[in-house]
Amino acid sequence: MKKQSSSHLHGLFDPELFRQQGHSLVDGLADFLDESLSGKRDVVLPHIDPAGMLERWPGDFGEDPAADFNELIGKVLSDSNNLRDPRYIGHQCCTPLPLAALCALLGNYLNNGSAIYEMGPANVAMEKRLIQWMAGLIGYPAEADGIFTHGGTAGNLTALLAARQSKSGFDIWTEGAMGRQPLTLLVSEQSHYSIQRAMGIMGLGEGTLSLVPVDDAYHIDLARLRRKYREAVSGGSRVFAVVGNACSTATGSYDDLEGLADFAEEFDLWFHVDAAHGASALLSGRYRHLLNGLHRADSIVWDAHKMLMTPALATAVIFRDGARSYEAFSQRASYLFEKDAREEWYNYAHRTLECTKSMMGLKLYLALRLYGTRVFSDFIDYTYDLTRSFAEEIQRSPDFELAVEPESNIICFRFLRPGVKDLDLLQKEIRQEIVGRGKYYIVQTRLRNGFYLRCTIINPHTKMDDLLGLLEEIRRIASPRR
Numbered sequence: 256m257k258k259q260s261s262s263h264l265h266g267l268f269d270p271e272l273f274r275q276q277g278h279s280l281v282d283g284l285a286d287f288l289d290e291s292l293s294g295k296r297d298v299v300l301p302h303i304d305p306a307g308m309l310e311r312w313p314g315d316f317g318e319d320p321a322a323d324f325n326e327l328i329g330k331v332l333s334d335s336n337n338l339r340d341p342r343y344i345g346h347q348c349c350t351p352l353p354l355a356a357l358c359a360l361l362g363n364y365l366n367n368g369s370a371i372y373e374m375g376p377a378n379v380a381m382e383k384r385l386i387q388w389m390a391g392l393i394g395y396p397a398e399a400d401g402i403f404t405h406g407g408t409a410g411n412l413t414a415l416l417a418a419r420q421s422k423s424g425f426d427i428w429t430e431g432a433m434g435r436q437p438l439t440l441l442v443s444e445q446s447h448y449s450i451q452r453a454m455g456i457m458g459l460g461e462g463t464l465s466l467v468p469v470d471d472a473y474h475i476d477l478a479r480l481r482r483k484y485r486e487a488v489s490g491g492s493r494v495f496a497v498v499g500n501a502c503s504t505a506t507g508s509y510d511d512l513e514g515l516a517d518f519a520e521e522f523d524l525w526f527h528v529d530a531a532h533g534a535s536a537l538l539s540g541r542y543r544h545l546l547n548g549l550h551r552a553d554s555i556v557w558d559a560h561k562m563l564m565t566p567a568l569a570t571a572v573i574f575r576d577g578a579r580s581y582e583a584f585s586q587r588a589s590y591l592f593e594k595d596a597r598e599e600w601y602n603y604a605h606r607t608l609e610c611t612k613s614m615m616g617l618k619l620y621l622a623l624r625l626y627g628t629r630v631f632s633d634f635i636d637y638t639y640d641l642t643r644s645f646a647e648e649i650q651r652s653p654d655f656e657l658a659v660e661p662e663s664n665i666i667c668f669r670f671l672r673p674g675v676k677d678l679d680l681l682q683k684e685i686r687q688e689i690v691g692r693g694k695y696y697i698v699q700t701r702l703r704n705g706f707y708l709r710c711t712i713i714n715p716h717t718k719m720d721d722l723l724g725l726l727e728e729i730r731r732i733a734s735p736r737r
């Protein structure tokens with residue numbers, strides 16, 4: 256039998272090598288940041304199609320080393336979407352605080368899979384403290400509790416699993432839904448697709464979801480919500496929850512949470528708020544009123560990787576009654592909690608989909624300790640204010656049309672070219688050209704009147720000049736003489 260030895264692997268763990276590589280990585284990242292902020296890097300998203308990108312990243316891994324560390328890092332940086340660039344104004348993924356990114360490295364280095372206390376004692380405590388802090392901002396009572404999940408999609412699913420278990424009227428976790436009265440929930444047609452997906456995953460049928468129309472400002476229409484409820488009930492369904500958006504993904508509109516809470520109370524429904532994007536406005540004296548009524552929700556999803564400058568992923572799922580957080584993956588009826596599970600608050604695996612979890616809380620906790628909360632409040636104020644000013648600019652420009660007044664830092668607008676019949680096609684072409692040129696990264700969305708260009712101002716370096724530059728770039732691309 257061959258003598259077993261791992262000594263040849265030890266070099267990979269050489270502290271000096273690690274030190275050198277770490278220094279050189281951080282130096283490279285600092286240069287990259289500098290170049291991104293000073294405009295030396297001209298491209299936000301490299302213009303390489305997926306097939307071309309595949310070519311650039313071969314899969315012929317040989318047995319022996321064949322690449323240089325710095326070269327590879329440089330290639331990753333230039334082949335990635337550069338969220339550090341102030342002209343990244345696309346999806347709701349923030350440019351994380353460099354310090355928080357370093358803390359993420361610490362988490363990756365320690366690799367404490369924090370779903371159970373013994374596998375991540377410090378992180379478990381930090382996540383508990385974060386949940387308490389967030390619950391305090393929401394205005395929840397002392398018995399509030401929750402957990403961190405890998406993203407808002409998993410967070411929404413977790414909250415809705417608890418809602419279903421709590422309000423289905425029987426032990427659906429153990430007995431299954433087969434042969435029972437159909438269950439459904441009510442949510443606006445502007446909700447994130449993760450809500451529909453959760454319905455599918457829960458086996459309740461994505462197609463059975465009651466999508467409630469929105470008003471002119473893309474808020475859930477409370478009168479039509481009532482009608483939809485009656486329709487669902489008269490159609491034989493049991494409605495177990497109503498979901499509010501705070502704010503919605505496409506236009507960043509905040510639903511009337513007080514109105515939704517009243518409605519949920521009247522019909523004894525679970526009230527969940529998808530505040531993945533917008534809950535961070537609680538930190539802003541100017542904008543926290545958008546979340547009035549949030550404290551009445553049974554559960555809330557809040558993504559730190561959207562508006563708390565934290566690297567992905569870090570989502571808090573918070574329950575007004577912390578005991579409910581044990582229902583998502585309950586093996587018993589809600590009135591028969593696993594007593595020891597609740598006593599073991601520190602073993603999050605009782606309450607999360609994931610068995611191994613990354614050290615999510617650490618990134619936000621350390622940033623909060625090191626920087627304090629004011630920078631986060633300022634970030635909300637800055638991005639929300641700038642979006643409003645940008646909207647005013649758009650309204651002053653006859654060749655642009657604002658889809659709806661922004662309530663958050665998400666804004667949708669389109670270019671109007673006299674004589675053009677297919678405005679949708681024009682917006683799609685504009686976006687393609689903008690992204691292709693690489694100076695800006697923006698996205699698009701379909702709204703009531705068709706396709707719109709969509710921006711999320713989520714980088715504290717983005718200035719009005721960048722946004723005016725975008726309008727100019729669009730004019731250059733789409734002017735009639737083209």
Ligand SMILES: Cc1ncc(COP(=O)(O)O)c(C=O)c1O
Pocket residue numbers: 347405406407408409411447449502503504529530531532558568570
């Ligand atoms: C309102 C809302 N909820 C949920 C999600 C999903 O979050 P995640 O991407 O973290 O899964 C998003 C993502 O954009 C969102 O905007």
